[in-house]
Amino acid sequence: MTPDTRVLGIEGTAWAASAAVYDRATDTVEIETEAYQPDSGGIHPREAAEHMGDNSPDVVERALAHARELAADDPDCGADDPPVDCVAFSRGPGLGPCLRIVATAARAVAQRLDVPLVGVNHMVAHLEIGRHRSGFESPVCLNASGANAHVLAYRNGRYRVLGETMDTGVGNAIDKFTRHLDWSHPGGPKVEEAAEDGAYHELPYVVKGMDFSFSGVMSAAKDAVDGGPASSASGASSDPRSDGGVPVEDVCHGLQESVFAMLTEVSERALSLTGSDELVLGGGVGQNARLREMLGEMCEQRGADFFAPEARFLRDNAGMIAVLGAKMYAAGDTLSIAESGIDADFRPDQVEVSWREDESPHYRPDDADELQGAEATVEIDGDRVVKHRRPRSYRHPELDERLRVERTREEARLTAEARRHGVPTPVVLDVDPWETRLVFERVGDADLRERLTEPNVRAVGRHLATIHEAGFVHGDPTTRNVRVSLDGTDDDGRAYLIDFGLGYYTDDREDYAMDLHVLAQSLAGTADDPESLLAAAEEAYSSVGDERVLDTLRAVEGRGRYQ
Ligand SMILES: C[C@@H](O)[C@H](NC(=O)OP(=O)(O)OC[C@H]1O[C@@H](n2cnc3c(N)ncnc32)[C@H](O)[C@@H]1O)C(=O)O
Ligand SMILES: Nc1ncnc2c1ncn2[C@@H]1O[C@H](COP(=O)(O)OP(=O)(O)OP(=O)(O)O)[C@@H](O)[C@H]1O
Numbered sequence: 001m002t003p004d005t006r007v008l009g010i011e012g013t014a015w016a017a018s019a020a021v022y023d024r025a026t027d028t029v030e031i032e033t034e035a036y037q038p039d040s041g042g043i044h045p046r047e048a049a050e051h052m053g054d055n056s057p058d059v060v061e062r063a064l065a066h067a068r069e070l071a072a073d074d075p076d077c078g079a080d081d082p083p084v085d086c087v088a089f090s091r092g093p094g095l096g097p098c099l100r101i102v103a104t105a106a107r108a109v110a111q112r113l114d115v116p117l118v119g120v121n122h123m124v125a126h127l128e129i130g131r132h133r134s135g136f137e138s139p140v141c142l143n144a145s146g147a148n149a150h151v152l153a154y155r156n157g158r159y160r161v162l163g164e165t166m167d168t169g170v171g172n173a174i175d176k177f178t179r180h181l182d183w184s185h186p187g188g189p190k191v192e193e194a195a196e197d198g199a200y201h202e203l204p205y206v207v208k209g210m211d212f213s214f215s216g217v218m219s220a221a222k223d224a225v226d227g228g229p230a231s232s233a234s235g236a237s238s239d240p241r242s243d244g245g246v247p248v249e250d251v252c253h254g255l256q257e258s259v260f261a262m263l264t265e266v267s268e269r270a271l272s273l274t275g276s277d278e279l280v281l282g283g284g285v286g287q288n289a290r291l292r293e294m295l296g297e298m299c300e301q302r303g304a305d306f307f308a309p310e311a312r313f314l315r316d317n318a319g320m321i322a323v324l325g326a327k328m329y330a331a332g333d334t335l336s337i338a339e340s341g342i343d344a345d346f347r348p349d350q351v352e353v354s355w356r357e358d359e360s361p362h363y364r365p366d367d368a369d370e371l372q373g374a375e376a377t378v379e380i381d382g383d384r385v386v387k388h389r390r391p392r393s394y395r396h397p398e399l400d401e402r403l404r405v406e407r408t409r410e411e412a413r414l415t416a417e418a419r420r421h422g423v424p425t426p427v428v429l430d431v432d433p434w435e436t437r438l439v440f441e442r443v444g445d446a447d448l449r450e451r452l453t454e455p456n457v458r459a460v461g462r463h464l465a466t467i468h469e470a471g472f473v474h475g476d477p478t479t480r481n482v483r484v485s486l487d488g489t490d491d492d493g494r495a496y497l498i499d500f501g502l503g504y505y506t507d508d509r510e511d512y513a514m515d516l517h518v519l520a521q522s523l524a525g526t527a528d529d530p531e532s533l534l535a536a537a538e539e540a541y542s543s544v545g546d547e548r549v550l551d552t553l554r555a556v557e558g559r560g561r562y563q
């Protein structure tokens with residue numbers, strides 16, 4: 001890239017008709033945005049598209065005016081040269097009618113200026129802007145936006161989705177709740193404000209490995225304000241009003257505590273799995289101060305660095321499109337007009353990352369005597385390990401205590417239960433749920449992520465099938481939660497399953513499929529050839545268990561690919 005590269009970015013996936021100019025020489029970004037505000041309800045795709053049509057030309061001209069000013073001061077830019085070197089636009093994901101209008105505008109400007117087009121994935125732009133502004137090398141990225149919620153990490157040329165929502169995006173979930181209250185769109189900032197005056201009200205908390213879902217929390221929140229069934233069943237800590245409903249500020253407070261603690265927990269799991277000590281936040285919900293506070297506190301506790309860009313780069317904006325566009329342009333990653341179609345379902349892990357060196361991951365070597373997992377400290381004491389779930393101060397103390405006690409109890413119970421069914425697990429030597437402390441036999445020589453062989457992965461497939469046949473799930477079968485031997489001669493692949501804290505009894509095939517989905521995501525995050533390893537695990541699974549679970553897995557994965 002020549003140092004004086006200037007890029008015009010254009011964004012319009014949902015609500016922000018936005019254009020920006022990025023000036024690489026000074027590393028500055030000028031953003032021009034016109035926001036669409038629905039009169040009632042949520043975003044109407046047709047109205048949003050009209051908004052793009054009405055406002056895109058104007059924001060583009062305003063951004064180009066900035067570009068011309070910069071060009072005028074640039075001695076390398078002649079009077080007849082275009083004021084920008086390329087035009088970058090959001091190709092997706094987003095609302096189809098909006099994307100089409102914005103792509104048409106981008107093509108027209110690129111042709112008029114006679115410069116190349118760059119097609120940017122909006123979700124990758126949300127995370128790259130944080131990486132760019134922080135200067136972090138290889139962070140874990142949490143995207144908390146309206147239509148999405150992902151935890152991602154870069155590996156082998158792609159951003160891998162380590163965890164994501166199993167239903168709606170986080171902002172949309174909050175906005176749906178506020179529509180129920182008849183509050184105007186967007187609801188996120190209003191919930192944040194109301195929560196400040198509220199007391200904690202307990203709501204469901206749903207984390208499966210590094211995936212999570214919001215539907216249960218949201219329906220319980222609606223029931224709570226309405227005085228419906230969940231408000232009394234959940235052990236509500238605030239007094240229901242005389243009309244039966246929990247005060248709305250309390251529900252907002254509880255909602256933020258549950259939802260943001262879920263996002264913080266999965267971010268911590270991703271840090272633990274990848275061995276990274278850097279986290280960046282992206283997306284409109286990142287404007288929420290409580291979410292940033294929890295993430296910052298979690299990172300501080302585990303000695304990681306946290307970065308959130310300023311608000312103008314968190315919410316949808318063309319600045320992030322221009323900045324990533326500049327990196328793609330420098331890598332020669334441009335599009336012809338014929339190739340420049342939009343993709344409303346464009347996933348971040350579909351993007352072939354052209355602009356990053358292929359850094360290999362470097363796991364922080366685990367300290368021999370004390371290991372820091374995602375939620376516990378594990379001390380090695382000869383042939384025993386002592387696992388202690390430390391309080392996580394970012395979580396509300398009531399929620400924190402409940403989770404730690406429940407998980408400790410379940411871990412002891414299911415570790416022993418799996419063993420009874422012939423699955424290698426450590427012997428449980430002692431358990432103290434109230435102290436959230438467990439003592440296990442020490443097993444294996446290394447975590448599976450350090451020895452990702454087919455026999456080992458096949459063993460995991462068989463063991464998961466065995467526990468599913470026995471009626472329970474592991475809940476978090478990642479490559480860090482399997483211990484293997486290092487002698488490598490064992491064709492059977494003796495693999496011990498550990499860390500059953502997220503396990504539970506269930507006869508729902510979908511829960512079994514989720515175990516395999518968590519395994520698949522963690523393979524994607526830690527293996528060089530995740531596909532062949534996963535195929536081996538699935539084959540071994542079907543040799544022991546119910547093949548229909550694999551069909552359900554395809555359905556679950558399809559559902560993860562929401563817009
Ligand atoms: C595909 C694309 O169009 C989409 N964009 C998007 O959702 O806009 P974004 O600007 O990233 O996020 C908007 C969401 O961010 C929420 N939000 C804004 N301020 C908030 C706050 N202070 N607290 C919580 N949520 C907030 C809004 O309620 C809304 O749901 C996406 O990135 O998923
Ligand atoms: N019984 C055991 N024998 C040998 N090593 C163990 C044992 N239990 C735990 N470890 C080691 O400690 C690490 C963390 O343990 P564990 O997964 O139980 O804790 P955690 O905090 O829940 O971690 P995470 O959520 O990251 O999986 C494991 O990855 C493993 O290396």
Ligand SMILES: [Fe+2]
Pocket residue numbers: 122126145146283284315316
């Ligand atoms: Fe967005």
